[in-house]
Every structure is written in C-alpha cells, then in structure tokens.
Amino acid sequence: MGFPEAATGASTALLTDHYELTMLAxxxxxxxxxxxxVFEVFARRLPDGRxxxxxxxxxxxxxxxxxxxxxxxxxxxxEATAVVDDATLSWxxxxxxxxxxxxxxxxxLYFPGSPILTVTGSFGEAVVLETLILSILNHxxxxxxxxxxxxxxxxxxxIIEMGGRRTHEYAAVAAARAAYLAGFAxxxxxxxxxxxxxxxxxxxAHAFMLLHDSEEAAFRAQVDKMGADTxxxxxxxxxxxxxETAVRVAGPELGAIRIDSGDVGPLARKAREQLDSLGAKDTxxxxxxxxxxxxxxxxxxxxxxxxxxxxxxxTGSGAPTAGMVYKLVEVxxxxxxxxxxxxxxxxxxxxxxxxxxxxxxxxxxxxWTAASAVPERGPNDHELQIPLVRDGRTVDDLPTLDDARQRxxxxxxxxxxxxxxxxxxxxxxxxxxx
Amino acid sequence: MGFPEAATGASTALLTDHYELTMLAxxxxxxxxxxxxVFEVFARRLPDGRxxxxxxxxxxxxxxxxxxxxxxxxxxxxEATAVVDDATLSWxxxxxxxxxxxxxxxxxLYFPGSPILTVTGSFGEAVVLETLILSILNHxxxxxxxxxxxxxxxxxxxIIEMGGRRTHEYAAVAAARAAYLAGFAxxxxxxxxxxxxxxxxxxxAHAFMLLHDSEEAAFRAQVDKMGADTxxxxxxxxxxxxxETAVRVAGPELGAIRIDSGDVGPLARKAREQLDSLGAKDTxxxxxxxxxxxxxxxxxxxxxxxxxxxxxxxTGSGAPTAGMVYKLVEVxxxxxxxxxxxxxxxxxxxxxxxxxxxxxxxxxxxxWTAASAVPERGPNDHELQIPLVRDGRTVDDLPTLDDARQRxxxxxxxxxxxxxxxxxxxxxxxxxxx
Numbered sequence: 001m002g003f004p005e006a007a008t009g010a011s012t013a014l015l016t017d018h019y020e021l022t023m024l025a026x027x028x029x030x031x032x033x034x035x036x037x038v039f040e041v042f043a044r045r046l047p048d049g050r051x052x053x054x055x056x057x058x059x060x061x062x063x064x065x066x067x068x069x070x071x072x073x074x075x076x077x078x079e080a081t082a083v084v085d086d087a088t089l090s091w092x093x094x095x096x097x098x099x100x101x102x103x104x105x106x107x108x109l110y111f112p113g114s115p116i117l118t119v120t121g122s123f124g125e126a127v128v129l130e131t132l133i134l135s136i137l138n139h140x141x142x143x144x145x146x147x148x149x150x151x152x153x154x155x156x157x158x159i160i161e162m163g164g165r166r167t168h169e170y171a172a173v174a175a176a177r178a179a180y181l182a183g184f185a186x187x188x189x190x191x192x193x194x195x196x197x198x199x200x201x202x203x204x205a206h207a208f209m210l211l212h213d214s215e216e217a218a219f220r221a222q223v224d225k226m227g228a229d230t231x232x233x234x235x236x237x238x239x240x241x242x243x244e245t246a247v248r249v250a251g252p253e254l255g256a257i258r259i260d261s262g263d264v265g266p267l268a269r270k271a272r273e274q275l276d277s278l279g280a281k282d283t284x285x286x287x288x289x290x291x292x293x294x295x296x297x298x299x300x301x302x303x304x305x306x307x308x309x310x311x312x313x314x315t316g317s318g319a320p321t322a323g324m325v326y327k328l329v330e331v332x333x334x335x336x337x338x339x340x341x342x343x344x345x346x347x348x349x350x351x352x353x354x355x356x357x358x359x360x361x362x363x364x365x366x367x368w369t370a371a372s373a374v375p376e377r378g379p380n381d382h383e384l385q386i387p388l389v390r391d392g393r394t395v396d397d398l399p400t401l402d403d404a405r406q407r408x409x410x411x412x413x414x415x416x417x418x419x420x421x422x423x424x425x426x427x428x429x430x431x432x433x434x
Numbered sequence: 435m436g437f438p439e440a441a442t443g444a445s446t447a448l449l450t451d452h453y454e455l456t457m458l459a460x461x462x463x464x465x466x467x468x469x470x471x472v473f474e475v476f477a478r479r480l481p482d483g484r485x486x487x488x489x490x491x492x493x494x495x496x497x498x499x500x501x502x503x504x505x506x507x508x509x510x511x512x513e514a515t516a517v518v519d520d521a522t523l524s525w526x527x528x529x530x531x532x533x534x535x536x537x538x539x540x541x542x543l544y545f546p547g548s549p550i551l552t553v554t555g556s557f558g559e560a561v562v563l564e565t566l567i568l569s570i571l572n573h574x575x576x577x578x579x580x581x582x583x584x585x586x587x588x589x590x591x592x593i594i595e596m597g598g599r600r601t602h603e604y605a606a607v608a609a610a611r612a613a614y615l616a617g618f619a620x621x622x623x624x625x626x627x628x629x630x631x632x633x634x635x636x637x638x639a640h641a642f643m644l645l646h647d648s649e650e651a652a653f654r655a656q657v658d659k660m661g662a663d664t665x666x667x668x669x670x671x672x673x674x675x676x677x678e679t680a681v682r683v684a685g686p687e688l689g690a691i692r693i694d695s696g697d698v699g700p701l702a703r704k705a706r707e708q709l710d711s712l713g714a715k716d717t718x719x720x721x722x723x724x725x726x727x728x729x730x731x732x733x734x735x736x737x738x739x740x741x742x743x744x745x746x747x748x749t750g751s752g753a754p755t756a757g758m759v760y761k762l763v764e765v766x767x768x769x770x771x772x773x774x775x776x777x778x779x780x781x782x783x784x785x786x787x788x789x790x791x792x793x794x795x796x797x798x799x800x801x802w803t804a805a806s807a808v809p810e811r812g813p814n815d816h817e818l819q820i821p822l823v824r825d826g827r828t829v830d831d832l833p834t835l836d837d838a839r840q841r842x843x844x845x846x847x848x849x850x851x852x853x854x855x856x857x858x859x860x861x862x863x864x865x866x867x868x
Contacts, residue, residue, distance in 0.1 A: 015603045017596065017622040019636030022660065026638065030655040032645050039641070064603070077628045123645050130639075131622075134599035135606055162451065165568035166755040169449045169498070171602035172569055188451040188565075194511045202453030204460065205564075207473070207762035210770040211466050211557050221464040226456065237773045311755055320749040321600040328641035336644040339671045 012064045013074045013095075017131040018083060024124050025088040033091075033124035038330035038349045041103070041117035041137060043110065047145070047319030049424025052415065053110045054148045054408060056178045057140030058103060058117070059401065062394050064132050065097055097125055101389035104352075107181055107404030108384060109411045110141075111365050111427045115350040116324065118385065123331070130326040138322045139171060143178035146293070146317035148408060150309060151183030152420055153297040158185035159307045160201055162288065163314030175314040181404045184309075196401060206260075209236040219249040229255035231286055234271075235262065243271055247278040256284035256305065264289065265302045272303035292317050293422055335371065346433065354429075356380040362414045368434035375434050446498045447508045447529075451565040452517060458558050459522040467525075467558035472764035472783045475537070475551035475571060477544065481579070481753030483858030486849065488582045488842060489538045489550055490612040491574025493835065496828045498566050499531055531559055535823035538786075541615055541838030542818060543845045544575075545799050547865045549784040550758065552819065557765070564760040572756045573605060577612035580727070580751035582842060584743060585617030586854055587731040592619035593741045594635055596722065597748035609748040615838045618743075630835060640694075643670040653683040663689035665720055668705075669696065677705055681712045690718035690739065698723060699736045706737035726751050727856055769805065780867065788863075790814040796848045802868035809868050 027033035046053050070078075070092040078084055078092070099121025110116055117133065119126045150159060161179040164172035164187075176192030186201040187193070193200040204222055212218035219232050228250040234242030234257045247254055257275070259267050264287040275283045287299070288308030296307055327345055328336060335347030348369030355363045358380060365384075366375050387395050399407065412420065419428025461467035480487050504512075504526040512518055512526070533555025544550050551567065553560045584593060595613040598606035598621075610626030620635040621627070627634040638656055646652035653666050662684040668676030668691045681688055691709070693701050698721040709717045721733065722742030730741055761779055762770060769781030782803030789797045792814060799818075800809050821829050833841065846854065853862025 012603070014625040014628055015598075015606070016624050017598060017636055018624055018627075018634040019622060019638055021624070022636055023638045023642045026655045026659040027642065027645065029659045030651075032655065035645060037645070077624075081627060081634065083624065083634070123641075127639075127641055130641075131599050132603060135601060135603035138600050139602040139605070164449070164451060165565045165760075166572050166757070167569060168573040168602060168605035168608055169446070169566060169569035170604040171573070172449065174602055188453060190450050190452055190455070190511075190517065191448040193452075193515060194448055200452040200515065200517065202451055202456055204453055204457045205561075206772055207557075207561055207564075208457045208460065210762045210772070211461065211469060211471070211765055217464075221460045221466065225460040225463045311757070315754040320754045321745055323600070323745070326599075328644045331645055338640055338644070 010067045011069050011071050011074055012067045012132055013070050014077065015132050015135065016128065020128045020130055021078070021084050021088065023127055024091070025084045027123055028088055028091055034122050035331050036333065037121065037123045037126055037328060039119045039126050039130070039326050040115050040329045040350060041133060041324050041326050042113055042115055043322055043324045045112050045323070046427060047323070050145065050319065051419045051421065051425050051428040052145070053141060053322060054144040054182055055104045055108045055110050055116055055141055056106055056144035056181050056404070057136040057174070058106045058388065059398070060140065060174065060177075061117070061133055061136045062388060062398070064136060065129060065389070066394065068095070068097065068129065068132065070095055091124070095125070095128070096392060097121065097129065097389070098392040099125060099389070100387070100391065102385040103388050104384050105386050105399050105404065105407055106401075107399075107407035107411070109415070111429065111431045113346070113367055113431045113433065114365060115352055115367065115385065118349060134324060134326050138324050140174055140178045141322040141324065142316035142319055143175045143313060144182040145322065146319065147179040147182035147184055147313050148412065149293040149317065149422060150296055150313060152412065153293045153300075153422060154307055155300060157304065157306055159309050160184070160186050160188065161313060162188040162308050163310035163312075164189045166311045167314040172314065177401070179313050181401060182408060183405065203231045204233055206233065206236050209233060215242060216245050216249060219246055223250045228253045231256040231258050233258045233260065235259050239267060239271065240274065243274050244278070247275070247280050247283070252279040252281070252283070254280050254283045256286050258286040258288060258308070260289045264304070265299055268299070268302045268304050297422055335369065352384040353377065353381045354384060356382070356414060360414055361416055362429050364429050365431045366434060367431060372434040444501045445503050445505050445508055446501045446566055447504050448511065449566050449569065450562065454562045454564055455512070455518050455522065457561055458525070459518045461557055462522055462525055468556050469765050470767065471555065471557045471560055471762060473553045473560050473564070473760050474549050474763045474784060475567060475758050475760050476547055476549055477756055477758045479546050479757070480861060481757065484579065484753065485853045485855065485859050485862040486579070487544045487575060487756060488578040488616055489542045489544050489575055490540055490578035490615050490838070491570040491608070492537060492540045492551070492822065493832070494574065494608065494611075495551070495567050495570045496822060496832070498570060499563060499823070500828065502529070502531065502563065502566065504529055525558070529559070529562070530826060531555065531563065531823070532826040533559060533823070534821070534825065536819040537822050538818050539820050539833050539838065539841055540835070541833075541841035541845070543849070545861045545863065545865045547780075547801055547867065548799060549786055549801065549819065552783060568758060568760050572758050574608055574612045575756040575758065576750035576753055577609045577747060578616040579756065580753065581613040581616035581618055581747050582846065583727040583751065583856060584730055584747060586846065587727045587734075587856060588741055589734060591738065591740055593743050594618070594620050594622065595747060596622040596742045597744035598623045600745045601748040606748065611835070613747050615835060616842060617839065637665045638667055640667065640670050643667060649676060650679050650683060653680055657684045662687045665690040665692050667692045667694065669693050673701060673705065674708065677708050678712070681709070681714050681717070686713040686715070686717070688714050688717045690720050692720040692722060692742070694723045698738070699733050702733070702736045702738050731856060769803065786818040787811065787815045788818060790816070790848060794848055795850055796863050798863050799865045800868060801865060806868040
C-alpha cells in the first residue's frame with residue numbers, strides 16, 4: 001500500500017504552494033519568467049522576546065532542492081487537476097535549479113533582517129523553491145533556536161531529545177537533527193539515528209514496569225538484558241521503595257535512575273541522598289517530564305546528571321515556527337521592494353558581517369546592499385554568508401552537522417552575556433543596515 | 435541522491451523511539467512479550483482553556499501501521515548500532531501487527547480521558563507502535579482542533595489553508611488534511627491535493643507584482659493567463675490605487691481581490707465601497723495575514739468573503755501538540771495503572787458513549803471499564819468507538835475524509851452553545867467515569 005508520507009519517492013516538487021506554479025505560468029506567458037532575480041530568506045523579527053535565532057535546516061534544504069524534479073507522476077497530477085497549462089508543464093519537465101545559493105552556515109546565529117539564504121536565478125527557477133525552502137528553514141530553525149536555550153540552561157549536563165511522539169512523524173526526525181545541532185547529546189528517534197548518524201538512546205517506559213508482576217521483576221528483566229549500567233525508571237509506584245529495589249537488583253554499580261513525574265528537583269535531592277547512602281555514589285540521576293529551558297535552569301543547583309526533553313523542544317518552546325519569509329529583492333540587477341505602508345521591505349541583495357571586539361564578543365550585525373558603501377572590514381569581523389550552490393550544483397565540502405554544532409557553540413560564547421539570558425529581551429546585538 | 439525525508443520508501447518502522455525496541459528485547463528475553471495487553475491513547479487534559487478536541491489522523495495511523503515492517507534496511511541499521519540483540523532482530527523480521535484496534539472515528543470530538551484509540555495485542559506487537567501512533571494523532575488532532583475553532587469563527591465563509599511554509603514540509607501535508615477535515619475549503623499545498631484529493635487553490639504572491647515593471651503590467655499578465663475571474667493582490671503599493679487598476683484591467687467581472695497586510699477589517703470595508711462604486715459588486719474580498727480564530731471572529735461584521743490562514747493553523751494556534759499519551763491499561767485481562775502520587779492513571783480497558791438530550795445537545799461523555807457496571811443506554815446516546823483493525827487487517831469501508839468532515843460538523847452542532855465559545859473555559863461537556 002505504501003504509507004503516503006513516504007510513498008512519493010524522491011521528488012520534493014509537490015511540497016509546494018499552488019500559487020508558485022500559477023505565478024510561473026503567468027510569467028512564462030508574458031516573458032518575465034526569465035528575468036534574473038534574487039530572493040532572500042530572512043526573519044523580520046525574532047519570536048517574542050527571544051535574543052537570538054539559530055540557523056538550521058540548510059543541509060536539508062540543499063538535499064531537497066537536488067530532488068526538486070517534476071517526474072511523470074508530478075506532471076500528470078498537475079495536468080489532471082489543471083493547475084497549469086501545457087507550456088508550463090513542458091517547462092517543469094525540464095526543471096532543475098541552475099542558479100546560485102549563498103547563505104548563513106548551519107549553526108550560525110541570526111538576528112532580525114539577517115540574509116539567511118540568498119537564491120539567485122531566473123524568476124521561474126527561483127520562485128518555485130519558495131515553499132519548500134521556507135518549510136524546512138522555518139521548522140528546523142525554530143527547533144534549534146529553542147534547543148540552544150535548553151543546552152545553555154543545562155550548562156554542560158547532557159540532554160536527551162525524546163519529543164518525537166509529540167510532533168508529526170517526519171518533523172520528529174528533523175527536530176532530532178536540529179536539537180543535536182543545538183547541543184543535545186542524543187535522541188530517542190531511531191530514524192534520526194539512521195539518516196544523520198545521531199547517537200540514539202533509550203531503556204524502558206512505564207508500560208514495561210506495568211507489564212511485570214512486580215517492580216522488582218521488571219528491574220530484574222531489564223538488568224539481566226541490558227546489564228547493571230542501565231537506567232531504571234523508579235517512579236511507577238513509590239520512588240523511595242523504587243530506588244531501594246533498583247539498587248538491590250542492580251547493585252551499587254547501577255548506571256542511572258530516571259524520575260519522570262512530580263517535582264523533580266526535591267525528588268532528585270532526596271534520591272541522591274538515598275543512592276549515596278546505599279553506596280550507589282556513581283549512579284546518575286536522569287530527570288524528564290515537561291521540562292523546558294526554564295525548568296532546566298531551575299534545576300541547576302540540584303543533583304541532576306542528565307535531562308530528557310520532549311514536548312517543549314519539538315514544539316519550539318512556544319515558538320513553533322521561525323517566521324522567516326522569502327522575498328524578491330532584485331530583478332534585472334535592480335532592487336525591488338513593496339511600498340505598502342503596512343509591511344515594508346528593504347530592496348536589494350544583501351551581504352552581512354558580524355563585528356566583534358578584540359576579546360571575541362559580538363558587537364553588531366552589519367547588513368549592506370550593492371547600493372550602499374561597502375563597510376570597512378576590521379580584523380575581528382566575519383562575513384556571514386558562504387557559497388552553498390553554484391550553477392545548480394551543491395558546493396563541495398560544506399560544513400557537516402558536527403561542524404554546525406561547533407559553530408553554534410562558538411557563536412553562543414561570542415554573545416554579550418545578557419544575550420544568553422532566558423528572560424524576554426531585545427536581540428543580543430543590534431542589526432545595523434548600512 | 436534521494437531527499438532523506440522521503441528516501442526510506444514504504445517502511446515506517448524506524449519512526450520509533452529507541453526504548454520501544456529495548457523494552458521489547460527485555461520482554462522477549464524474560465517471556466513477558468507475549469502477554470496479552472491493551473494500550474489506550476487518551477489526553478489527560480485539553481490544551482489550556484480549550485473546550486473540545488477533534489480526533490484527526492486515524493486514517494494516517496492505519497496506513498502507517500500497515501507499513502510498519504522491518505525490512506533488511508531497518509534490520510541492518512539496528513544491528514549496526516546494536517540497538518537490540520539477534521533474537522529481537524529475528525522477531526522484528528517477522529513483525530506484522532496481528533491484533534485489534536478500536537477508536538473514535540476521525541472528526542469525532544474528544545474530551546479529557548476519552549479513549550481515542552485502543553490497541554489490543556501482545557505486549558511486543560503493541561508496544562512498538564507507540565511512538566508512531568502518538569506522533570500522528572498528536573500532530574493531526576492539534577491542527578484539526580485549532581482549525582475547527584477557525585471554521586466556527588468564519589461562520590460559513592470559506593477558509594483557504596496556506597500555512598505549509600511555516601511548518602515541516604511533510605507536516606504541512608498532514609496539516610492541510612487535518613484543516614480540510616475541520617471544515618477548511620481548500621489548501622495551497624499541492625502534495626495534499628495529490629495524496630488526499632483536497633482541492634488546491636492559489637494565484638500569485640507579492641513577488642509576482644515586484645517582478646513586473648508596474649502593478650498594471652502584473653495584473654494584466656495574470657488576467658491574460660487566468661482570466662478575469664482570478665484574485666488580484668492589491669496591497670503591494672497603495673491599496674486604493676491597486677483596486678482602481680485591478681478593476682480597470684480585469685473589468686467589473688473581476689473575481690476577487692486579496693488584501694494581505696494592514697488592519698484588514700477597515701481595509702475590507704473601504705475596498706467594498708470602492709469596488710461597488712466601480713461597478714464590481716460581485717468581486718469578492720479575500721483577506722490573509724496572521725489570521726487566527728480570534729482575528730477571524732473579529733472580522734465577522736466586515737465585508738470579507740474568504741480567509742487565507744497560514745501560521746496559526748499549522749502551529750495549532752498556540753497548542754501545537756495534542757498531548758495524547760499511550761498507556762498500558764490491561765495485562766492478561768487485568769487492569770494495571772501507575773500508582774505514583776505524581777501522575778496517576780485509570781487502569782482497565784475503557785468504553786465510551788456520549789449522552790444527548792432529545793434535542794440532540796450533548797450532555798456528557800460516559801466512560802466505563804470492564805470492572806464497572808455497564809451504563810444503561812438511552813435512545814439519544816451514541817457509542818464512540820468503532821472497530822478499525824481486526825486480526826491485523828484494517829476494517830473495510832471505514833469512514834472517508836469527507837465522512838469525517840460531516841461527522842465533525844454534526845458533532846459541533848451538538849455541543850451546548852457555550853462549548854463553541856473561543857474564550858478560555860472548561861470542557862464543553864463533563865467526562866463521567868463510571
């Protein structure tokens with residue numbers, strides 16, 4: 001039968017809004033489809049009160065564009081539903097993106113107006129990519145931006161991403177990737193392990209406890225199978241008795257206990273004392289259950305060794321989309337922009353650099369267009385865009401997912417200290433339009 | 435190369451949490467994997483202040499379960515990463531779900547505790563489905579629940595779903611399905627058109643306006659291609675001039691104008707007057723731009739003919755996940771439940787019916803277990819679960835997506851009037867546990 005979410009095979013071409021193709025049809029018809037254009041992806045603002053955003057998804061975007069092809073299956077669907085005319089169908093049959101793409105590397109920080117991705121090509125070839133590019137960047141960047149706040153709050157303690165069940169089944173896989181990029185240690189999602197090589201982890205759920213005739217029987221089955229260095233779930237019945245049984249079954253070399261309910265701070269403190277008194281001084285304490293960056297921060301003084309985070313990370317912790325837009329900024333080498341009083345944009349293709357103090361602290365994001373004077377480069381400035389696609393081909397040796405993790409780690413260190421606060425505030429550095 | 439989100443072909447088996455398989459391995463090892471079990475999907479509560487939830491995604495769940503198979507590709511991944519042992523790999527190689535599933539039909543309303551899906555089978559075969567089932571139901575039901583509020587607020591005026599760019603590229607397809615189920619008229623998403631037969635719509639974006647040398651040239655290109663019965667986007671520059679140009683180019687038979695920015699209520703009123711004065715009395719007014727159910731409700735008195743809704747519907751309008759859980763409630767025919775003080779559950783397989791007054795108004799949701807006395811059925815009660823899978827096979831002639839639309843429409847009419855209010859409140863009807 002073929003699960004519909006996966007059955008379309010490799011083409012990404014219909015992950016597209018109807019109007020991208022009707023625009024194309026009209027533009028082909030009046031000859032404007034060939035005009036050289038520049039489209040830019042940027043966020044007008046950060047989610048309410050956030051101080052920085054994290055770019056994520058670029059790697060997935062490039063894969064998706066490489067697979068953006070109209071095969072017979074896509075063409076016959078468009079024909080049957082009369083979305084476009086025959087001339088447009090022929091044009092689509094030959095489609096493959098032949099232009100250039102530049103953008104912020106994955107793991108880079110972004111701020112309001114940052115030109116996160118710049119797509120250069122004919123109107124026709126660039127406009128049809130809008131929906132797909134935005135879907136990926138808006139989702140993945142939202143998750144990475146939330147996850148980075150959690151990683152910061154965890155202050156070096158590892159976080160396990162385990163939110164797959166709270167979001168769409170494929171969004172879950174992308175969310176695991178974005179969270180890993182943002183510093184999470186592992187994921188529960190096996191498909192993310194397969195696709196992206198992210199380490200996966202997991203032991204048991206409460207169902208395993210309830211399946212057995214007693215807590216002791218469940219612990220024993222688990223330890224027999226996985227060894228004493230496993231994580232026993234001690235909160236199904238009474239936590240104190242659970243810990244006592246856990247150490248009795250696994251011995252003091254028990255790897256970890258997990259507490260998934262209740263007020264986990266005081267419970268962790270009590271558990272630590274009990275474990276220590278039982279001689280299980282190296283047994284770690286893992287906590288989970290509705291944690292977000294604020295809950296993680298509030299646990300900083302508690303004897304917690306690792307966090308499991310689910311719902312809040314896969315839903316962007318209150319900001320489930322990054323709100324990025326894909327705007328036409330240049331036609332035939334000339335800047336264009338809406339002039340509506342209600343939603344203004346800046347025309348012209350933009351470049352960007354980030355200025356830093358000698359100490360490495362970021363000072364401002366400088367954005368300029370071809371029409372502006374190019375700002376002078378200081379020794380501590382760095383250009384933010386890198387080439388991603390040239391003449392339709394993905395550039396070789398792009399940064400890997402691990403490179404993106406490192407890049408983000410360094411970028412966060414470069415922020416002024418108040419930029420890392422979890423409270424509502426202004427962007428960590430100002431954006432200066434030259 | 436193969437876009438990774440689609441490249442795995444038909445198997446859904448790794449859209450799974452690691453711990454489902456480690457639990458299975460331990461349970462196979464100690465002989466408990468064969469115990470007959472019942473798992474239940476339910477929501478402990480509705481999202482903050484919501485008065486009802488809408489079940490959506492069941493159809494996708496059944497397709498996904500049919501494709502839940504461990505082929506060589508999945509098995510070698512699990513072997514290479516040592517997730518489970520050889521005995522478990524052999525068991526998985528033969529896996530196909532052979533149990534029964536009952537549940538609420540798509541489009542049914544649900545309330546806290548409603549047994550939305552009941553999976554009956556051996557522990558092993560049922561536990562491995564947890565993550566996938568929850569991913570689909572939590573996502574699709576969240577979107578449908580938000581979309582139903584918007585459909586109600588629109589009060590018969592059509593809504594176009596156009597949020598694909600604001601969410602993961604495959605979540606977008608499922609979101610379009612859920613929104614259509616909840617009464618939206620059309621979607622912008624072409625893949626949703628292909629997979630689910632949902633009517634798709636779209637004309638042009640602001641980019642098309644900016645591509646052209648003038649607004650008039652853009653309008654002319656569009657009308658030449660699509661005919662006068664199209665929707666012209668009039669807010670790129672000055673709306674009043676835009677409308678004047680639009681009617682000059684298309685004539686008074688212009689199909690519609692779209693306003694996508696500004697305070698769309700007063701703008702629609704002004705536009706209506708202007709269109710009427712230009713003789714374009716049948717030209718419709720479509721508004722879009724950050725609309726949610728509250729914004730739609732606030733436009734009820736304005737001369738708006740259709741709404742375009744994006745971000746708020748695909749992100750669940752503040753509730754991006756339905757928060758449903760998958761709990762083991764019965765082992766070997768006996769009820770089981772956590773006894774932790776922090777997160778209690780009700781054991782035992784549940785049945786549910788909804789009581790109605792003679793007038794058809796819903797009064798309460800009654801839930802009972804095998805241990806309770808079966809409640810008496812009145813003439814206006816209806817049982818809520820239907821058979822979905824028998825001995826591993828999806829039941830024939832299940833309700834279609836259109837049936838689900840009709841079911842939801844009728845169910846919403848049955849709610850007490852205050853249950854349809856958009857403000858924060860209690861669930862529309864109480865849940866009574868017998």
